[in-house]
Each structure stands twice: as structure tokens, then as C-alpha cells.
Amino acid sequence: MVTLSRTPSYPHERNPGTPFDLSAVEGALVNRSAIERRAATLPTRRTVKKEWQAAWLLHAITTIDLTTLSGDDTPGTVRRLCAKARQPLRPELMQALGIANRPITTGAVCVYHEMVPTAVEALKGTGIPVAAVSTGFPAGLNPHALKLKEIEASVAAGATEIDIVISRRHVLTGNWKALYDEVKDFRAACGPAHMKAILAVGELGTLKNVMRASMVCMQAGSDFIKTSTGKETVNATLQNSLVMVRAIREFYEQTGYKVGFKPAGGIRTAKQALDWLILMKEELGEEWMQPHLFRIGASALLNDIERQLEHFAYGRYASMQYQPLG
Numbered sequence: 001m002v003t004l005s006r007t008p009s010y011p012h013e014r015n016p017g018t019p020f021d022l023s024a025v026e027g028a029l030v031n032r033s034a035i036e037r038r039a040a041t042l043p044t045r046r047t048v049k050k051e052w053q054a055a056w057l058l059h060a061i062t063t064i065d066l067t068t069l070s071g072d073d074t075p076g077t078v079r080r081l082c083a084k085a086r087q088p089l090r091p092e093l094m095q096a097l098g099i100a101n102r103p104i105t106t107g108a109v110c111v112y113h114e115m116v117p118t119a120v121e122a123l124k125g126t127g128i129p130v131a132a133v134s135t136g137f138p139a140g141l142n143p144h145a146l147k148l149k150e151i152e153a154s155v156a157a158g159a160t161e162i163d164i165v166i167s168r169r170h171v172l173t174g175n176w177k178a179l180y181d182e183v184k185d186f187r188a189a190c191g192p193a194h195m196k197a198i199l200a201v202g203e204l205g206t207l208k209n210v211m212r213a214s215m216v217c218m219q220a221g222s223d224f225i226k227t228s229t230g231k232e233t234v235n236a237t238l239q240n241s242l243v244m245v246r247a248i249r250e251f252y253e254q255t256g257y258k259v260g261f262k263p264a265g266g267i268r269t270a271k272q273a274l275d276w277l278i279l280m281k282e283e284l285g286e287e288w289m290q291p292h293l294f295r296i297g298a299s300a301l302l303n304d305i306e307r308q309l310e311h312f313a314y315g316r317y318a319s320m321q322y323q324p325l326g
């Protein structure tokens with residue numbers, strides 16, 4: 001028998017942002033070797049044998065932005081993804097885990113704009129938010145005015161969370177005010193929807209840039225900061241995540257505003273999910289493990305979590321029971 005932590009709480013109070021403050025951006029420091037040492041303490045050997053680990057994996061499910069961002073997405077694949085978001089685990093497995101009567105869903109479903117109406121329809125009545133990637137995802141090189149229109153169209157279609165991508169060139173040229181103005185415009189276009197700012201950390205060059213871009217995006221009113229699109233060569237790592245969560249802590253200490261964190265890209269195993277949950281708990285505390293402040297953007301993670309929970313519940317892979325032929 002495992003216990004589930006509390007269910008997602010929506011909506012979360014939005015980050016109102018602050019005026020642009022260059023000194024707070026430039027004053028945010030990164031000690032690279034300290035980050036590397038700290039990151040090395042996070043991944044431990046964690047096979048899911050203990051109840052707390054199974055409970056944390058169930059909790060991890062509630063934080064997943066279950067994602068499909070493929071050129072061959074169709075309404076059919078999106079509807080299947082939404083069915084998985086509504087019921088991430090098979091009823092028999094829920095029974096075996098002793099949580100048959102406890103509803104569990106993923107944190108959200110994340111799709112391209114064209115798939116928003118299909119996802120909204122498929123998730124009607126469930127309370128599961130639809131997140132749309134936007135602003136010329138993944139490269140973010142569309143004209144600014146078109147990016148704003150894209151956000152508005154996704155909100156009008158029913159997306160309640162918008163994952164924007166920043167212009168990496170503003171970071172790489174140190175044009176922090178341009179980045180602030182861009183993200184502020186995106187924020188205004190989001191209207192009532194929550195906004196996650198994707199930094200594409202693998203393209204920002206240095207951890208210092210990751211820290212500074214995080215601060216600017218939070219000043220401009222991002223409700224979440226997110227590591228990656230999943231399409232860069234380097235996506236979420238424990239190092240760049242540590243820098244971002246420490247920026248979140250610094251922004252909270254400066255302003256009192258709680259900004260969420262979304263690692264995304266390459267998080268595919270249950271053990272990785274535990275590593276990131278532990279990072280959140282140890283760096284920011286238990287509230288920041290909850291879905292209103294923490295999401296994992298992932299397309300395949302749920303499969304491995306399910307596999308590990310099967311193993312935990314049955315002590316073997318139930319779907320591989322030996323059946324004699326004939």
C-alpha cells in the first residue's frame with residue numbers, strides 16, 4: 001500500500017513580475033564548480049523497492065506535462081495521449097498499489113497549437129490543463145508580431161498554459177532589456193493563461209547566462225521557467241536545473257513571488273524523476289514539488305514510471321507472465 005500526496009491545486013496565483021532591474025540580473029552569481037559538486041550528489045542508485053519511492057513516483061506522475069511535439073502528430077495520437085493523461089496507470093495496477101479509489105492524472109498535456117482543440121475536447125471535464133508550445137517553438141525565430149498572434153490563438157482555442165521560447169540572441173548578445181521587453185509582451189498576450197518561459201539552456205553558452213536569463217524572465221512575469229524545448233542538443237541537466245532553481249530562490253527572496261520550475265527534454269526514466277524531485281525538495285522545499293510549482297516536460301517518462309511501479313507492485317513484470325503456447 002502506498003500513499004498519494006495531495007492532488008494538484010489549480011489555479012496558482014500568477015507571478016505579477018517586477019520592473020526591469022539590471023543590477024538584480026547582473027548581481028545573480030553562479031559558482032560553476034559548486035554547482036557541479038552539488039549536482040554530483042543528486043543522482044544516487046535508486047531502484048524502486050521501497051514504499052516511499054513508489055509514492056514519489058505516483059507523485060511524479062501528477063507533475064508530468066505529458067507531451068507530444070512531433071511533426072507526425074495527428075488528432076488520433078493526441079486523443080490517445082489525453083486518454084493516458086486521464087488514466088496514467090491501468091486499473092489493475094492501481095488496485096495492486098492499493099490506490100484504486102484515488103484519482104490520479106498527469107499535470108497537463110502539452111501540444112503544438114494545431115492540436116489544442118483536440119486536446120481541449122479530449123480533456124473536457126477533467127481539470128487537466130492543456131499547454132501549448134508557442135512563439136515559433138522550438139527556434140523562436142518567427143516575427144515578434146506573429147508570435148503574439150500565435151499565443152492569442154492558442155489561448156482562444158482553450159490552452160490555459162502557454163510555453164513560450166525566448167530569443168536566444170538577446171541572451172548571447174547580453175541585451176537583457178530586449179529579452180525583458182519580449183517576455184513582457186508574451187506575458188501580456190497570454191491574458192489569463194499561465195506562462196512558462198523556455199530558456200533553451202543548451203543554446204545559452206554559459207551557466208551565468210542561464211542564471212541571468214532566468215532572472216529576466218521572472219522579472220517579466222513568467223509563472224514558470226523551463227529548461228528546454230527537448231529539441232536542443234543539450235536539454236535538462238541537473239547542473240542547469242540547479243542554476244535555475246537557485247535563481248527562483250533568489251527571486252523569491254527579493255520579491256516574495258513564487259515561480260515554478262519545469263525541467264524538460266531527455267527525462268525518460270523513473271530514477272531521473274526521483275533525482276529532480278529530490279533536487280526540488282532539497283533546494284526549494286516541499287511546496288515546490290507540487291504541480292502548481294513543478295512540472296516535468298516529458299514524452300516517454302510515464303512509460304518507465306509505469307514499468308517500475310509494475311515491478312514494485314508485483315515483484316515482476318505482470319505483462320510478461322509465462323503463458324504456455326497451444
Ligand SMILES: O=C[C@H](O)COP(=O)(O)O
Pocket residue numbers: 067069110228229230231264265266267297298299300301
Ligand atoms: O517539453 C517537453 C519536451 O519536448 C519533451 O522532451 P522529451 O521528448 O525528450 O521527453
